[in-house]
Amino acid sequence: xxxxxxxxxxxxxxxxxxxxxxxxxxxxxxxxxxxxxxxxxxxxxxxxxxxxxxxxxxxxxxxxxxxxxxxxxxxxxxxxxxxxxxxxxxxxxxxxxxxxxxxxxxxxxxxxxxxxxxxxxxxxxxxxxxxxxxxxxxxxxxxxxxxxxxxxxxxxxxxxxxxxxxxxxxxxxxxxxxxxxxxxxxxxxxxxxxxxxxxxxxxxxxxxxxxxxxxxxxxxxxxxxxxxxxxxxxxxxxxxxxxxxxxxxxxxxxxxxxxxxxxxxxxxxxxxxxxxxxxxxxxxxxxxxxxxxxxxxxxxxxxxxxxxxxxxxxxxxxxxxxxxxxxxxxxxxxxxxxxxxxxxxxxxxxxxx
Amino acid sequence: xxxxxxxxxxxxxxxxxxxxxxxxxxxxxxxxxxxxxxxxxxxxxxxxxxxxxxxxxxxxxxxxxxxxxxxxxxxxxxxxxxxxxxxxxxxxxxxxxxxxxxxxxxxxxxxxxxxxxxxxxxxxxxxxxxxxxxxxxxxxxxxxxxxxxxxxxxxxxxxxxxxxxxxxxxxxxxxxxxxxxxxxxxxxxxxxxxxxxxxxxxxxxxxxxxxxxxxxxxxxxxxxxxxxxxxxxxxxxxxxxxxxxxxxxxxxx
Amino acid sequence: xxxxxxxxxxxxxxxxxxxxxxxxxxxxxxxxxxxxxxxxxxxxxxxxxxxxxxxxxxxxxxxxxxxxxxxxxxxxxxxxxxxxxxxxxxxxxxxxxxxxxxxxxxxxxxxxxxxxxxxxxxxxxxxxxxxxxxxxxxxxxxxxxxxxxxxxxxxxxxxxxxxxxxxxxxxxxxxxxxxxxxxxxxxxxxxxxxxxxxxxxxxxxxxxxxxxxxxxxxxxxxxxxxxxxxxxxxxxxxxxxxxxxxxxxxxxxxxxxxxxxxxxxxxxxxxxxxxxxxxxxxxxxxxxxxxxxxxxxxxxxxxxxxxxxxxxxxxxxxxxxxxx
Numbered sequence: 030x031x032x033x034x035x036x037x038x039x040x041x042x043x044x045x046x047x048x049x050x051x052x053x054x055x056x057x058x059x060x061x062x063x064x065x066x067x068x069x070x071x072x073x074x075x076x077x078x079x080x081x082x083x084x085x086x087x088x089x090x091x092x093x094x095x096x097x098x099x100x101x102x103x104x105x106x107x108x109x110x111x112x113x114x115x116x117x118x119x120x121x122x123x124x125x126x127x128x129x130x131x132x133x134x135x136x137x138x139x140x141x142x143x144x145x146x147x148x149x150x151x152x153x154x155x156x157x158x159x160x161x162x163x164x165x166x167x168x169x170x171x172x173x174x175x176x177x178x179x180x181x182x183x184x185x186x187x188x189x190x191x192x193x194x195x196x197x198x199x200x201x202x203x204x205x206x207x208x209x210x211x212x213x214x215x216x217x218x219x220x221x222x223x224x225x226x227x228x229x230x231x232x233x234x235x236x237x238x239x240x241x242x243x244x245x246x247x248x249x250x251x252x253x254x255x256x257x258x259x260x261x262x263x264x265x266x267x268x269x270x271x272x273x274x275x276x277x278x279x280x281x282x283x284x285x286x287x288x289x290x291x292x293x294x295x296x297x298x299x300x301x302x303x304x305x306x307x308x309x310x311x312x313x314x315x316x317x318x319x320x321x322x323x324x325x326x327x328x329x330x331x332x333x334x335x336x337x338x339x340x341x342x343x344x345x346x347x348x349x350x351x352x353x354x355x356x357x358x359x360x361x362x363x364x365x366x367x368x369x370x371x372x373x374x375x376x377x378x379x380x381x382x
Numbered sequence: 383x384x385x386x387x388x389x390x391x392x393x394x395x396x397x398x399x400x401x402x403x404x405x406x407x408x409x410x411x412x413x414x415x416x417x418x419x420x421x422x423x424x425x426x427x428x429x430x431x432x433x434x435x436x437x438x439x440x441x442x443x444x445x446x447x448x449x450x451x452x453x454x455x456x457x458x459x460x461x462x463x464x465x466x467x468x469x470x471x472x473x474x475x476x477x478x479x480x481x482x483x484x485x486x487x488x489x490x491x492x493x494x495x496x497x498x499x500x501x502x503x504x505x506x507x508x509x510x511x512x513x514x515x516x517x518x519x520x521x522x523x524x525x526x527x528x529x530x531x532x533x534x535x536x537x538x539x540x541x542x543x544x545x546x547x548x549x550x551x552x553x554x555x556x557x558x559x560x561x562x563x564x565x566x567x568x569x570x571x572x573x574x575x576x577x578x579x580x581x582x583x584x585x586x587x588x589x590x591x592x593x594x595x596x597x598x599x600x601x602x603x604x605x606x607x608x609x610x611x612x613x614x615x616x617x618x619x620x621x622x623x624x625x626x627x628x629x630x631x632x633x634x635x
Numbered sequence: 636x637x638x639x640x641x642x643x644x645x646x647x648x649x650x651x652x653x654x655x656x657x658x659x660x661x662x663x664x665x666x667x668x669x670x671x672x673x674x675x676x677x678x679x680x681x682x683x684x685x686x687x688x689x690x691x692x693x694x695x696x697x698x699x700x701x702x703x704x705x706x707x708x709x710x711x712x713x714x715x716x717x718x719x720x721x722x723x724x725x726x727x728x729x730x731x732x733x734x735x736x737x738x739x740x741x742x743x744x745x746x747x748x749x750x751x752x753x754x755x756x757x758x759x760x761x762x763x764x765x766x767x768x769x770x771x772x773x774x775x776x777x778x779x780x781x782x783x784x785x786x787x788x789x790x791x792x793x794x795x796x797x798x799x800x801x802x803x804x805x806x807x808x809x810x811x812x813x814x815x816x817x818x819x820x821x822x823x824x825x826x827x828x829x830x831x832x833x834x835x836x837x838x839x840x841x842x843x844x845x846x847x848x849x850x851x852x853x854x855x856x857x858x859x860x861x862x863x864x865x866x867x868x869x870x871x872x873x874x875x876x877x878x879x880x881x882x883x884x885x886x887x888x889x890x891x892x893x894x895x896x897x898x899x900x901x902x903x904x905x906x907x908x909x910x911x912x913x914x915x916x917x918x919x920x921x922x923x924x925x926x927x928x929x930x931x932x933x934x935x936x937x938x939x940x941x942x943x944x945x946x947x948x949x950x951x952x953x954x955x956x957x958x959x
Contacts (some may be wrong), residue, residue: 118933124888125788125880125882126885129692133691134688134692134926136684137678137930148884154790155877465849476847479844480848481841482836482840485837485840496830496833503828503829504828504830
């Protein structure tokens with residue numbers, strides 16, 4: 030999932046800057062209230078109107094990953110309901126110039142709606158201009174080209190709820206350690222928006238909602254490969270930690286390994302994003318208590334739905350947020366499906382039996 | 383000295399006088415003197431390490447001598463690069479030929495000295511015409527001036543290298559093992575080309591390991607051993623046995 | 636073998652060479668074009684806008700490819716061109732916003748020239764292999780471009796600049812096409828018709844032969860890397876003009892495309908032979924391939940696989956013919 034973190038880092042002037050922790054919710058670029066993605070749906074009448082129109086869609090992603098595959102799958106299934114074909118899919122490989130070329134190329138296929146993740150607000154402003162001129166309906170993921178106006182330039186922005194992800198991680202931690210105790214906090218020590226927001230939300234929630242839980246150790250990490258030694262040092266100073274929060278799954282590998290080496294079966298780990306080693310440890314009753322993920326498939330579905338609403342000339346919500354998902358031992362199989370729209374790894378399913 | 387015998391041929395194109403060359407403390411060439419006359423082929427023979435290559439490098443300007451003088455057509459010269467030797471009319475045909483394999487014959491003929499038109503662009507027409515004229519004169523049988531070197535046989539390549547030297551040398555050509563890598567038929571052809579250089583009134587100084595070839599081609603033979611000149615003989619007046627004895631040191635001058 | 640036989644064999648291989656090797660890229664280009672024209676005739680491939688997009692999109696790659704033809708012909712390589720683009724685009728953008736058009740253009744081209752000078756000096760005079768030198772500067776420049784504006788994108792709001800290097804046009808022809816045409820024409824002329832071009836080829840072909848023929852081999856190596864750096868600088872300006880913004884990622888993914896375009900276009904990896912026109916056609920072929928495969932509606936992974944296979948085939952055919 031590092032791709033996603035990098036993606037967010039690439040996304041220079043991110044829109045969530047307005048995320049307001051005092052109110053504990055995510056707001057849009059112009060302060061719009063978040064619309065839950067579950068409310069962005071099409072009626073049967075809408076579907077009937079769309080069918081037979083021969084509309085075409087293009088998906089212009091920033092990279093190729095588990096995440097984009099799941100978003101694409103969600104979009105494809107939702108578009109299929111309205112009889113819309115996806116005629117073009119691209120991967121800009123985080124290259125702003127390439128994204129511009131991808132847009133131009135895609136426009137030759139005359140798509141009626143484009144779903145895209147603009148790489149960064151500044152460079153994408155000029156890149157998407159021709160699409161706006163051609164009258165293509167635009168639905169953006171996570172980011173907004175600078176100066177674009179809702180309604181005239183684009184239909185919706187859809188994003189995952191970073192605050193909710195961090196908060197749910199805190200809730201899952203509290204539940205795993207019985208609402209009180211000492212926890213360690215391993216955060217991403219770099220200016221990467223996605224991880225920073227999630228880490229901050231975790232910390233804020235623990236401090237505000239769980240007065241009996243104390244964060245007794247804080248450790249920044251920038252290189253996942255060093256996670257094991259950092260976690261070992263933390264455990265040496267605080268051998269009685271009840272839980273450790275880890276900023277994302279890859280460094281959690283190292284933390285897990287440190288706990289195993291220390292022969293420590295009781296310290297619980299909560300981390301973000303779905304990954305096989307952590308899920309396996311979790312279903313086997315190891316240290317990992319919960320994994321919090323976003324609903325990538327739902328993001329894609331909501332984007333497609335917003336795009337189709339726009340094609341129908343309906344009002345589209347400017348800022349749509351897809352919920353976060355807490356995956357524990359009990360819902361691991363379903364969790365994988367809900368998040369990434371595919372089965373959990375076989376090893377995890379076998380161990381869960 | 384034997385050289386006086388043909389002094390009647392006029393001024394020597396190359397005159398080496400008391401040339402010495404030291405590398406660090408080691409003496410590679412000691413008090414070496416030799417004259418080469420126009421239209422004459424002089425062979426330089428000696429065992430491996432006798433100093434032949436060092437001598438060629440001194441004459442071609444790669445090494446400056448530690449002592450002694452080099453005189454070209456009566457003018458004393460100091461050379462510090464191959465370019466300077468070339469500007470004095472001395473050309474070298476290296477053992478590896480120094481040809482650019484993927485380029486055409488005509489580009490190789492003019493390598494580093496390409497003529498340009500008034501606009502500063504390559505004058506291909508002149509290069510091709512000159513090349514064709516020369517290969518015809520020297521009877522170097524190549525398919526065309528446009529042929530790429532890599533498509534030529536070893537003998538043809540040697541022919542091109544000699545033709546290039548001939549084109550640019552107006553005084554002296556140094557030939558370093560001209561037929562070392564060639565078969566019998568091709569060797570004969572290259573020897574023919576070397577022979578034909580005599581008519582052009584150019585001096586030729588040749589290194590060869592083949593005494594047969596030396597006796598077939600040269601007018602005089604200069605023997606080198608351990609950096610010293612052992613002696614110079616007129617080819618017509620000596621024998622292989624004598625030369626071998628001089629090379630191996632069984633007979634002192 | 637008799638001389639007559641040798642000559643016949645040489646003549647035959649000569650003819651074969653002319654027929655196949657030199658024209659691989661052109662045959663490939665036409666074949667791919669025809670294929671897309673037929674398969675995608677209803678998908679907008681053949682529209683003027685789409686075809687002109689291909690040319691515009693490939694302009695920076697073509698310009699970098701011209702530089703690389705010089706470098707590779709001299710037997711060297713320049714891996715740093717991609718990261719040079721990011722540095723020069725940012726240098727130009729920041730300077731334009733502060734000091735105006737002329738200063739900005741000079742900053743972009745100057746930065747490219749300076750990078751080429753550093754690469755070239757290390758190769759020509761410190762005598763390090765260009766592969767290692769430019770691999771090192773590739774990483775170094777990626778760091779420099781990231782630190783220049785602290786990962787931020789810089790918008791370019793100068794209208795004349797955007798017109799000259801991006802969306803403008805002159806006599807009805809987009810400026811990016813002009814830059815491509817000028818660079819190709821000048822590059823071809825210098826490469827084919829000047830002593831410098833001949834010396835570049837000789838250096839890459841046989842550096843010793845070039846050296847004993849009086850060619851200043853170190854200076855040739857320095858110069859080709861300076862050309863390559865400067866052209867990467869121009870590519871940076873074109874990217875900045877086209878996106879009306881500069882960013883450190885610009886050009887970073889271009890290196891492989893540029894190398895593929897140059898090799899498919901008939902330039903040998905180890906020097907001594909090459910073609911500017913071939914590189915242009917190779918670059919257009921890469922652009923057309925990207926464009927057509929996207930329009931065919933292939934998934935991203937399928938696009939990558941098919942593109943890889945076609946490039947592999949093209950490279951195999953053009954190299955096999957030359958490196959017998």
